[in-house]
Structure formats: C-alpha cells, structure tokens
Amino acid sequence: MYDPLVHSSIEQGVSYPASYWSANTSLQSLGTSLQHDINTDVVVVGAGYTGLSCAYQLAAQFSREVTVIEANNTGWGCSGRNAGFVLRGTGRLGLSQLSKKFGLDTAKLFHQEYGAGIAQVHRMIAEGNIVCEPQPSGYLKVAHTAKLGRDLPVQAEYLQRNFSYPVQYVSADQLKRDYMQNTQAFGAIRFPDCFGVNPMALAQGYASLAKQSGVVAYTGTPVLQWRQQPKGFIEVQTPSATVRCKQLIFATNGYTPKNLFPQLNNACLPVLSSVIVTQPLNAEQLEVSGLNHTQLVMDTRALKYYYRKLPDNRLLFGGRSAVHGKDATKPIYPARLLNALKACFPMLESLRYDYHWSGWVAVSYDDLPRVCEAQPNVFYSAGYCGSGVSFSTLAGLRLAQLAMGHGLPALPLYQSSLRPFPLPGFRRIGQQAFYQWGRFKDHFLS
Incomplete structure (x- = not known):
C-alpha cells in the first residue's frame, strides 16, 4: 500500500x-x-x-x-x-480542551465554525442534488467504562451551558433500552446535528x-x-x-x-484507519443487539472504535490499523476489528465481515x-x-x-x-x- x-x-x-x-x-x-x-x-x-x-x-x-x-x-x-461520519468538529481537541487552551470566547468561535462545516455539507448536497444516503441525524459518544460514564452528565451540562449546544445525556440504562445492548457501554452524550453519509x-x-x-x-x-x-x-x-x-x-x-x-x-503524521463492513444483520440480530437506529457511535478509548448501521443493515466498524503501509492488508487487522465488535456485542458471535479496507488520516x-x-x-x-x-x-x-x-x-x-x-x-x-x-x-x- x-x-x-x-x-x-x-x-x-x-x-x-x-x-x-x-x-x-x-x-x-x-x-x-x-x-x-x-x-x-x-x-x-x-x-x-x-x-x-x-x-x-x-x-x-x-x-x-x-x-x-x-x-x-x-x-x-x-x-x-x-x-461517512459528518461530525461537528475536526482535529482531536474537544470544546472543553479548546477552552482551556485558547479561552472560552475562542472556543465558542470554534463551535460556530464547526457548525458552519456541517451547514456547508448540507448546502453542497442541496446545490448538487447529491444522492449520498444521508441518514437521520444523531451521534453517540459512548463511555466505555463506568468511571468515564459518571463524568458524562457534567460534560453534557458544560456544553449546554457554555455553548447552548442541545446535547443530551443518555444514561447506561437508557442507552441499552433505546440504542444498543453493548456490554462495554456505560452511558453516552448524544449530539443532535451529526449524521452519516455514503462518503x-x-x-x-x-x-x-x-x-x-x-x-x-x-x-x-x-x-x-x-x-x-x-x-x-x-x-x-x-x-x-x-x-x-x-x-x-x-x-x-x-x-x-x-x-x-x-x-x-x-x-x-499519516495514520492508518481501518474499516470492516459486516454481512447484513437479520431481524433477530437487530433485535437482540438493539441496533435499530442510525446514530453514529464512537467510544471514549484513547484508541477509539467507531461504528454505524448502514442503510442495508450492515455494520460498519472501524479503528486504528497497521503502523506501516506495507502491513495494511494483513488479516490480523480486520480480525482485530471483528473481535472488538463481538466483545461489545457478544450476541453477534456468528457475524462475519464482507469488506475490509484502510486509508491514511493526517494527524497534526x-x-x-x-x-x-x-x-x-x-x-x-x-x-x-x-x-x-x-x-x-x-x-x-x-x-x-x-x-x-x-x-x-x-x-x-x-x-x-x-x-x-x-x-x-x-x-x-x-x-x-x-x-x-x-x-x-x-x-x-x-
């Protein structure tokens, strides 16, 4: 590669x-x-x-x-x-980190500019009548440990108070009831304006x-x-x-x-991100996993996993891959992603993947x-x-x-x-x- x-x-x-x-x-x-x-x-x-x-x-x-x-x-x-995650942001610094580094007023300008980014995507889709399968909006930032889950209400309140950002705290129980039976999910913050597309x-x-x-x-x-x-x-x-x-x-x-x-x-620093797309989930798999929604999902790990259900009921699941391009196609990397998916959703043990690929992202x-x-x-x-x-x-x-x-x-x-x-x-x-x-x-x- x-x-x-x-x-x-x-x-x-x-x-x-x-x-x-x-x-x-x-x-x-x-x-x-x-x-x-x-x-x-x-x-x-x-x-x-x-x-x-x-x-x-x-x-x-x-x-x-x-x-x-x-x-x-x-x-x-x-x-x-x-x-295909259309998110309100870029880089790796959240609004609280931007506030600490540049001050709250500048962080508010970042928030406005990031909102302009989402608006620009919507504008170009409309101007070009682009058929790119936009899914209903919503992005879940999921705590992968109970300790991190306890911090989420404070984070949500901070965003609501300082940025007038109508995020929603989702408790662990509500997350399981309304969104997913993820055994490694301990609550989430839901961001209302992000959405998925066919990139x-x-x-x-x-x-x-x-x-x-x-x-x-x-x-x-x-x-x-x-x-x-x-x-x-x-x-x-x-x-x-x-x-x-x-x-x-x-x-x-x-x-x-x-x-x-x-x-x-x-x-x-070019960093490889790797993605698998599974076989379509059947009705029973959708029911037992709770994945009957179109929310984008990313967890709070340092080495994050991200996933979403696609329009044909397949799961897209991604994370970090090889360090060197020459290793990108080694089967260990999609296998790791599939194992990570099943660790989150053990009820999907029989699931297999049909696609795997990698690409370079640029870290500053x-x-x-x-x-x-x-x-x-x-x-x-x-x-x-x-x-x-x-x-x-x-x-x-x-x-x-x-x-x-x-x-x-x-x-x-x-x-x-x-x-x-x-x-x-x-x-x-x-x-x-x-x-x-x-x-x-x-x-x-x-």
Missing part, C-alpha cells in the same frame, strides 16, 4: 480499494490524464473533499479558471475511504458540482514536482505535461508524498488542522486528525477565500501553518509508543 512516509511519489492510476463504498456507488471519472502543456489561474492538487470544494468555490463564486490534478481518481484517498457518493457529487461550474480536472495525473518562477508563475510538472499557474493549492492532506512538499509532509503535531498560505501563492489545508468530512468541505471554501485575499474567521486554524514534528524521521516510533500507551490506558486507567 502507498505510504507517504516511504514513497517519494504517489502511485498513478491505481484503482479504488475493494471497499463497501466503491462496490455500492456509481463511480464516474472526473477527467482523463493530462497529456499536453496548459496555462491556468489556479491548480488544485487532489480530488477529495477539500480540493473539490475549493475548486468549486473558486470557479462558481470567484470566476477563476481552475484545474484539478489528481494522481488517481475522485475520492481515491481518504474522502472515499472514511466511515464516496459525496465525493462524486462534489466532483459533479465542480465540473458543472467550469472546473477542468485531470485524473491519473500525479504531480512530480513544482517550482516558483521568477515572473510570479508556478510551474507544475506531471508525467506528460507542464502546467503554469498563478496559484497552487495542495489538498493532499495525509496522502502528500514525502518529496513533493516536505514542509507539509513533515507537519503530518498540536491536534488541530490548518488552512494557510504556506508561501506566496502556495496554499494548503491539512491535519484533520481523522475527523474531517465536514471541516474539509468548509476548508475548501476557506482556501478559496484565502486565495482571493478575503479575511477568514479569527481562529488559530487560520493564523499559522502546521508546526513540523520534531525529528520527523522518528514519527513512526512515536506512533508505536502512543499505541502501546493507549492500549495500557484503555485497559487499566480508564
């Missing part, structure tokens, strides 16, 4: 992973490979949520000539591999919107290198052509090859993403930490505004570039140490 900490360039023209999404989505090619030199106003590298949203906004709102360049195809990276269909819809607005896209076309020219132009080199542009926007996030943009690669050093101008007329957005479906859509809009010289909300997300990891060559060693600590913490300290 392609590994951005190992490979100097991304693979070209690789097919989609054998995921549930690729098997159950009508896939259309955004374009063909670039075979001739061109000039354009803006080059956007990457045809995922960020890049497609940015390209669409630049063309539709600002009448810019925009060219999207993608090494493979629409949504080939994380945008087509994620679990690949969402990416395909964004691509159609961009194309309709006049964006020109080339797939199967990796960027090999780029350089700024003395007269203000930027020259982008692909395998068969050269592109000259005025502005260059990287929307590659966790898939940025190590030699393409070292400043960005060194500021992200300070657990927050950035949208920035890295150097004159070169921009990027990255570091969503595995929680980027809604924010990456909004980040595309913010990138477009930034490229056009518009001011952005007064948030740390927009005021600096990503901080590089200290000793970036040792990122994987640090990741392995964190995984060991996380397993110890989840088992003994939670």
